[in-house]
Amino acid sequence: MGTTIRINNLTKKFGDVLALDHVSLDIDPGTFVTLLGPSGCGKTTLLRCVAGLEEPDGGEIYIGDMLIFSHEKGISLPSSKRDLGLVFQNYALWPHMKVDKNITFALEIQKMPKAEMEKRVKESLKEVQMEGYEDRYPREMSGGQQQRIALARMLAYRPKVFLMDEPLSNLDARLRMDMRAELKRLHHMSGATTIYVTHDQVEALTMSTKIAIMKEGVVQQFDTPDKIYHFPINLFVADFIGNPKVNLLEGEVRGKNAVDLGTFKIGVDTFRADGKVVVGIRPEDITILDHPEPEAVEFNAYSVLPSGADSTIVARLGTTELTIREMGISKLRMDDKIWLKFDAKTLNLYHKDSGNLILS
Amino acid sequence: MTSVAITQIPFSQRLTATSRRFFRWLTRPQVVLALIMLVIMFYMVIIPLYKLVETTVTWQSSDLSRNPDAEVGGLTAFHWVRMLTGIFGRIYTYTPLQHSMTIAIGTVLLSLFIGGSLAWLVVRTDMPGRKLVNQLAVLPYIMPSWTLAQAWLVLFKNRLAGGAPGLFEYIVGQSPPDWLSYGPVPIIICCALHYYTFFFLFVSAALMSIDSNLEEAGELMGASRWRILRKITIPLVLPALLSGFIMTFSKVMGTFGGPNILGSPVKYYVVATMIRGSLAAGDRSDAFVLAIVLILFAMVTISLNQRLVGTRKSYETIGGRGFVSNQSKLRDMKKVFFTAVIIFQLLVLIVPLGLLAYDTFLLRSGDYSFSNLTLQNWIGQKNPLYNDGEPGVLLNPRVYQTAWNSIQLALYTSFFTALLGILLGYAIVKGRGTRLAKLVDQLAYIPYVIPGIAFGAVYIAMFARKIGPLPSLYGTFALLVVVSVAKHIPYSSRSGVSAMMQVGHELEEAAQVAGANVWQRFRRVIFPLTFSGFVSGFLLTFITTMRELSLVILLVTRDTQVLASLTMKYIEAGRDQMGNIVVLLLVLITVTGNALIGRFTGGSLKKGLGM
Numbered sequence: 001m002g003t004t005i006r007i008n009n010l011t012k013k014f015g016d017v018l019a020l021d022h023v024s025l026d027i028d029p030g031t032f033v034t035l036l037g038p039s040g041c042g043k044t045t046l047l048r049c050v051a052g053l054e055e056p057d058g059g060e061i062y063i064g065d066m067l068i069f070s071h072e073k074g075i076s077l078p079s080s081k082r083d084l085g086l087v088f089q090n091y092a093l094w095p096h097m098k099v100d101k102n103i104t105f106a107l108e109i110q111k112m113p114k115a116e117m118e119k120r121v122k123e124s125l126k127e128v129q130m131e132g133y134e135d136r137y138p139r140e141m142s143g144g145q146q147q148r149i150a151l152a153r154m155l156a157y158r159p160k161v162f163l164m165d166e167p168l169s170n171l172d173a174r175l176r177m178d179m180r181a182e183l184k185r186l187h188h189m190s191g192a193t194t195i196y197v198t199h200d201q202v203e204a205l206t207m208s209t210k211i212a213i214m215k216e217g218v219v220q221q222f223d224t225p226d227k228i229y230h231f232p233i234n235l236f237v238a239d240f241i242g243n244p245k246v247n248l249l250e251g252e253v254r255g256k257n258a259v260d261l262g263t264f265k266i267g268v269d270t271f272r273a274d275g276k277v278v279v280g281i282r283p284e285d286i287t288i289l290d291h292p293e294p295e296a297v298e299f300n301a302y303s304v305l306p307s308g309a310d311s312t313i314v315a316r317l318g319t320t321e322l323t324i325r326e327m328g329i330s331k332l333r334m335d336d337k338i339w340l341k342f343d344a345k346t347l348n349l350y351h352k353d354s355g356n357l358i359l360s
Numbered sequence: 361m362t363s364v365a366i367t368q369i370p371f372s373q374r375l376t377a378t379s380r381r382f383f384r385w386l387t388r389p390q391v392v393l394a395l396i397m398l399v400i401m402f403y404m405v406i407i408p409l410y411k412l413v414e415t416t417v418t419w420q421s422s423d424l425s426r427n428p429d430a431e432v433g434g435l436t437a438f439h440w441v442r443m444l445t446g447i448f449g450r451i452y453t454y455t456p457l458q459h460s461m462t463i464a465i466g467t468v469l470l471s472l473f474i475g476g477s478l479a480w481l482v483v484r485t486d487m488p489g490r491k492l493v494n495q496l497a498v499l500p501y502i503m504p505s506w507t508l509a510q511a512w513l514v515l516f517k518n519r520l521a522g523g524a525p526g527l528f529e530y531i532v533g534q535s536p537p538d539w540l541s542y543g544p545v546p547i548i549i550c551c552a553l554h555y556y557t558f559f560f561l562f563v564s565a566a567l568m569s570i571d572s573n574l575e576e577a578g579e580l581m582g583a584s585r586w587r588i589l590r591k592i593t594i595p596l597v598l599p600a601l602l603s604g605f606i607m608t609f610s611k612v613m614g615t616f617g618g619p620n621i622l623g624s625p626v627k628y629y630v631v632a633t634m635i636r637g638s639l640a641a642g643d644r645s646d647a648f649v650l651a652i653v654l655i656l657f658a659m660v661t662i663s664l665n666q667r668l669v670g671t672r673k674s675y676e677t678i679g680g681r682g683f684v685s686n687q688s689k690l691r692d693m694k695k696v697f698f699t700a701v702i703i704f705q706l707l708v709l710i711v712p713l714g715l716l717a718y719d720t721f722l723l724r725s726g727d728y729s730f731s732n733l734t735l736q737n738w739i740g741q742k743n744p745l746y747n748d749g750e751p752g753v754l755l756n757p758r759v760y761q762t763a764w765n766s767i768q769l770a771l772y773t774s775f776f777t778a779l780l781g782i783l784l785g786y787a788i789v790k791g792r793g794t795r796l797a798k799l800v801d802q803l804a805y806i807p808y809v810i811p812g813i814a815f816g817a818v819y820i821a822m823f824a825r826k827i828g829p830l831p832s833l834y835g836t837f838a839l840l841v842v843v844s845v846a847k848h849i850p851y852s853s854r855s856g857v858s859a860m861m862q863v864g865h866e867l868e869e870a871a872q873v874a875g876a877n878v879w880q881r882f883r884r885v886i887f888p889l890t891f892s893g894f895v896s897g898f899l900l901t902f903i904t905t906m907r908e909l910s911l912v913i914l915l916v917t918r919d920t921q922v923l924a925s926l927t928m929k930y931i932e933a934g935r936d937q938m939g940n941i942v943v944l945l946l947v948l949i950t951v952t953g954n955a956l957i958g959r960f961t962g963g964s965l966k967k968g969l970g971m
C-alpha cells in the first residue's frame with residue numbers, strides 16, 4: 001500500500017529566515033522516516049510543506065508518480081488532493097463533534113455510503129483500541145485517548161501517506177512508551193509510508209526505518225538508525241544523538257596509528273587523516289579496568305552515577321574528561337583509580353575544521 | 361545546479377508558473393477575505409473621510425450667496441479661514457471647542473474619582489455587597505448616555521430656557537441657580553455618571569491583575585504603606601488610568617445628547633452640537649470643518665495615549681488573571697463605605713429613573729401634586745389640549761414606527777457587524793504576519809478614532825451624491841445601517857480576532873488535510889466554533905446600536921427616525937414628558953438586553969467595549 005515520496009531541492013523562506021535550504025529526500029515505499037532535530041531546524045516546516053499547509057519557495061515534491069508540488073511549474077495540489085493524513089501535536093480533534101463525527105468527517109466529504117462509514121468507524125476505533133468511545137466528546141477523554149482518536153481519524157480514510165507532527169510530545173513519559181509500541185505496530189500493519197517529526201532521539205531511534213537529522217534547514221544525515229548512531233556524518237549529528245553524549249576529544253594525528261590528545265595518546269586507524277582532528281567515542285565503547293594493562297590509560301573516577309540498568313562514570317585525567325557507560329550498577333567509588341581501554345574499531349575521526357567524518 | 365535549470369526554462373513557461381502561483385495566492389481564503397474587507401472598508405471609511413476633507417476645501421453651491429463669483433468645485437481655503445479666524449472662528453469654533461474641552465476634562469476627573477474609588481472598593485476591600493456593586497456599576501453605561509440629563513431637567517429645570525420648572529422649584533419654592541440648571545456643571549455631572557464605567561472597568565481589571573505579592577514584597581522590605589502605593593501600586597495601575605482617561609475624553613468630546621439637552625437651550629454650545637447647528641443652517645462645509653477639527657483632536661489624544669501607554673494598550677486587554685489579592689480591612693468604616701456606595705447607586709440609577717417615570721405621569725408639567733397624575737402621556741387618546749394633539753406614546757403609531765426602525769436598525773447592524781467580525785478575524789488571524797493582514801487590521805482601527813458625531817458628518821459628505829456604483833443613500837434607512845456597521849468595525853474586528861484566536865489553526869488544517877474545501881471548513885469547523893462569539897457580538901452590538909445617538913442624529917429623517925433621535929426631537933419641541941417615556945422604553949430595552957447577554961452567552965460589557 002505504501003508509496004514513494006520524493007523531495008527535491010525544497011526551499012522555504014519565512015521573511016529572511018531560510019527554514020528549508022535545498023532539502024532533498026528519497027523516501028522508499030512503506031518506510032517510517034523520522035525528521036529529527038532541535039527546535040527551529042525546519043522539520044515541522046518540511047512536514048507542513050508535504051501536507052500542503054505551507055507553500056515552499058522552490059523545489060519539487062512527488063508522492064508516487066504524482067507531482068504534488070513544483071515551484072518552477074507553479075503547481076501545488078491542495079492538501080485534500082494529496083491523499084495523506086496528518087496527526088497533530090495537540091491532537092486537533094474538533095471539539096464540537098463527537099468521536100464518530102470526528103472520524104466520519106473525511107468520509108462524508110468523500111460521500112461514502114453510511115453503512116460503510118459505520119464499518120470504518122468501528123474498524124479504526126478497534127485498531128487504536130478505543131472501541132465504544134463513539135459518543136464521547138473530545139474534552140471527555142484523557143490526552144492519550146484523544147491522541148488515539150486522532151490516529152483513528154486518520155486511519156479511517158486510509159491515506160497513502162501518514163504524517164505525524166510530534167504526536168507523543170504532549171503525553172506523559174509512561175504513556176509515550178506505550179504509544180510508541182502502538183504506533184510502530186500500526187505502521188507495520190498499514191504499511192503506509194510515514195513521515196514522523198520529533199525532537200526526541202529515543203523516539204526516532206526506536207521507531208524509524210530511516211532518520212533525517214536536520215539543522216538550520218539543512219538535512220545533515222539521512223540514514224538508518226544504526227548508521228546514524230554508529231557513524232554520525234559530522235560532529236553535530238554525533239553530538240545530537242546518544243545519551244549520555246558522545247565524548248568528543250580534540251587532538252592531532254601522530255604517525256599512522258595514533259592521535260595525540262594532549263594528556264594521552266589513543267590508538268586509531270588513521271591512514272587517511274592528518275593534522276588536527278576530533279575523536280568521537282561513544283560512552284559504552286570504553287572499557288573500565290581496575291588494574292593496569294598495556295594500552296590502558298589511568299584515569300580518576302571523578303563521579304559515579306548508577307541508574308539501575310546501567311551506570312554513568314565521569315572519569316578525569318588532567319583537563320580531559322570522559323563519560324563512560326557501564327552495564328549494571330557500578331561498584332566503583334568516587335576517586336578510585338581506573339584504567340580505560342579503547343577500541344580503535346569503534347572510534348570515529350572528524351576533521352577539526354569542517355567537523356565532517358573521515359571515512360576509513 | 362538549480363539556478364542553471366531555472367534559466368533553461370523558457371520564458372512563457374515561467375510566466376505560466378508565476379501566474380499560477382499568483383492565482384493560488386489570490387484564492388487563499390484569508391487573502392480573498394482580506395481583499396474584500398479592504399474594499400468594504402475603503403468604501404465605508406476612506407472615501408467618506410476623503411469626501412469630508414474635499415468638501416471643506418472646495419466651493420459649494422451654498423457658497424454662491426456669499427461669493428457669487430465662486431466656481432463650484434474649485435479649490436478654496438475660504439471655509440477654513442472663515443471657521444478658524446476672526447469673530448466667526450471664535451463663535452463657531454474656538455468657544456465650542458473650549459466648552460467641549462471643559463466638559464471633557466471635567467468629566468474625566470469626576471469619572472476618575474468615581475470609577476477609581478468604586479474599583480478599589482470592589483477589588484481591594486472587604487466591603488459587603490461587592491458583587492452587587494460590581495454588577496450595578498456598569499448599568500449606567502448600558503442606558504442611553506443622555507438619560508441622566510433628562511432626569512436632571514426633571515429635577516433642576518428653571519425658567520431660564522422657558523417651560524415649566526422642575527421638582528426642585530416645586531418643593532423648595534425657589535428657582536435653582538442657572539449654573540445648576542444648565543451649562544457645564546450639570547453636563548459634566550451627567551456625563552461622568554455615565555462614562556465612569558470606563559475607569560471602573562479599566563482600573564478594576566488592573567487592580568485585579570496586580571499580584572499582592574508585589575506589594576507584600578515591598579512591605580517586607582520595610583516600605584511604608586504610602587511608599588508602596590506611590591512606588592508600586594500606582595505605577596502598575598497607571599496604564600489603566602491613562603487608557604480610561606483617553607477613552608472617556610474622546611467619547612465625551614464627541615457626545616451629543618447631554619450637551620444638547622443641558623447646554624443648547626441656553627446657547628452653551630459644544631463642538632458636537634455646533635456641528636448639528638451648522639448643518640441645520642445649511643452650512644455643510646462649516647460643519648465639516650468642525651468635524652475635522654474634532655477628528656484631529658481625537659486622533660492626537662489617542663496617539664498621545666499610545667505613546668504613553670504603549671501601542672494600542674488602551675484598546676486591547678489589560679486584564680489578566682487575578683492573583684493572590686490581599687484585601688484592605690475597612691473595619692469600622694465598612695458600614696460607612698457600604699452606605700455611601702448604596703446611596704450613590706440609588707442616586708445614579710433609581711432616583712433618575714424614578715424622576716423620569718414620575719414626570720411622565722403628570723398631566724400639566726411642573727405640577728407634582730398627586731391630583732395632577734394621569735396616564736394621558738402613556739395611553740391617552742388624541743386631545744388637542746395635551747401634547748399638541750398627539751396621542752399617548754403607547755397609542756402613537758409614530759412611536760411604534762420609530763421603535764420598529766430602531767429594532768430593525770439594531771438587528772441589521774448587529775448581524776452585519778458580527779458577520780464582519782468573524783470574517784475580519786479570520787483574515788487577520790490566518791494572515792498573521794503578512795502585510796495584507798496588517799493593513800486590514802490597521803484600517804479596521806480607523807473608525808475608533810473618529811468621534812460619533814463626526815462619523816455621521818463624514819457619511820453625509822459621502823452619500824449625499826452618487827459615487828461610482830454606490831447610489832446616493834442620504835435619507836435612506838440603509839445609510840443608518842451602513843454608518844452603524846462602519847462605526848462598529850474596530851470592535852467587531854477585535855472580538856472577531858479574539859474569537860478566531862481561540863480556534864487553533866490546527867483545527868482548520870486538520871479539516872483541510874481531511875479533504876474539506878474552504879466552504880466545508882467554514883461551515884463545519886470555523887462557524888460552529890466561533891458561534892458563541894458571533895452571538896455575544898450580535899447582542900452587544902444590538903444594545904449599543906439601540907442607544908446610539910451621536911452617530912445617527914445627523915442622518916435620520918422623518919421616515920428613518922429611531923427611538924434615540926425621537927427623544928431629542930420631543931425634547932427640542934418642549935415635550936419633555938414624551939421624550940422621557942421614550943427614553944424609559946430605551947432603558948428598558950437595553951437593560952433587558954444586557955441581562956439576556958449575561959444569561960445566555962456569558963458575554964460581558966468588557967467584550968463589547970473591545971477590551
